[in-house]
Amino acid sequence: MNVIQNLVSPNLYYCKCPFDMNSTRIVVHNTANDASARNEIQYMINNHNEVSFHYAVDDKEIVQGIPENRNAWHSGDGGNGVGNRQGIAIEICYSKSGGTRFDAAEVLAAKFIAFKLKEKGWGIAQVTKHQDYSPKYCPHRTLDKGWQRFLNMVQAELNALNGQSKPAVQNGALESYNGFVEITYSGADGIVLHTQASWDDSTAAETVKKGEVFTVVGRQLVDGVYMYKLKSGKWITSAKEYVSFRTELHGSTTQTTQAPTPAKPTCKYGVGTRVCTNTLSNDSAGSKVYKGEWSGKITRVIPGAKFPYLLNNGTGWTNDTGIDTDPNVPR
Template sequence: MVNIRKNLVSQSIINTVTSGTGNGRKWITIHETDNENTTANADAHGRLQAGGNSRSASWHYTVDEKEAVQSFNHNIKCWAAGDGSGNGNANSIHIEICVNKDGNYKKAVENAAALAKKIMEAENIPLDRVVQHNHWSGKNCPSKIRSGKAGVTWAGFKDILKEVTTVSKPENPSTSNNYYTSNPGKIKVIKTCWQYKGTNFVEGNRVQKVAAGPIEYTVKKIEHTKAGTPRLLMKNGTYMTTNKKYVKKA
């Protein structure tokens, strides 16, 4: 579990180096800072953004071997992908991995995977939508991962992420903040979410949006994705999240 510390920028900085609110939050993009200077850790990059980055660039998180520093909320459209108003800038959450010489790069990569998993759960983003910066603009980023010379390849990063995404059932489901592990019977929606036609929660599988309210929905059973993430199979044949940020037992 990676420690996440917020150092959110001011509204004036949001107005200067982002496209404002409205991020679709459909992707996660992995970057590297390319700053090998000593002390160029997550805290330093968080302070850089909070103080006003001199470049026309912005990103949501910076991760090192100790922590992840969040600079922007997920709903902000950061300038990190190099694709203008494309999906990279408009619909992605961006994670920068520190490469400072006095840091532990491999541990930073592991922390980035743990952070990506947490975001995937919170925003219902599937594994196949965790991509490199290169995916959007062709830039050689994350360069160390892409070259594999530092001992981590992109395939290796995805393997780490798959390991992190394997969900084990908590010993005491009644106190869990993450998932239902047994049939909850009926649920209520406490935050707007989607119903899907399969366990793979991608945009193309969306059936209908469900708003928060008093209506009770009947659950037939729990099913799991290939990565082990549980889903609620509803009476109407659609699937819904088990994340208690969105649903609760009726």
């Protein structure tokens, strides 16, 4: 496989790659900008920042900036962390805007990673992500599109290198599947919902956060990974790193023939209603008494919270019993 070398000067080893390294794994990153692989490496080897990586891959080229027998600073797990001290860092380019260039860069990165796995006698278990070593949501766009999907791409390329036939991309029909899915990922970027059973950026609809719960009405295999279909019609990943599926909510088993009644979207409260800035507030902290009457839509329900209803007029959260909705039903 063709790799262009543009290696850092030994004069910068002290800040870019100060330690000898015997690698044990690959660590995948996304660049979070739209520079080419050549520009990524050129910028990295020319500055004096303690930030470095071994390879950058774009839609056309693989460029190396750090020798593989030297460590790099990329995983956020400190001077003795296994990511920084034992990981070959591979940056996938064009992840800020995504689209066809990023998709092509991912394909080339999967081929290159498979090449490295075969070269070193490693398996798919040696392919890790930045997020495995620190809280950073990286490789962000690859995670949005499905980490297992990417591993499947690498495995298919490795199979081909080992003389095995590439399995066809696994896709399936919508299956009956009922329950609830809760967002367990606590990263600042949240988890993306899609308008279709697709990992493509063009179908991204909205971002949801830890603690939100949704009703699942089906599932479908998409590029070898299940996506859950939600009652709203949107789709979400089934990856256990980010969500938790269960068949019961607040001790009540879900009905397989009929989904729970949705929360009614209107509420009304008057003078004296307590409205909070924080859904977990109590009566003595983070709350205020609203001084006027208002009615309209709620924009979010957090089941089990002390103040579960988010109002769309900007006043905050309330637990007013006059609100015409059910706190046990997720949106």
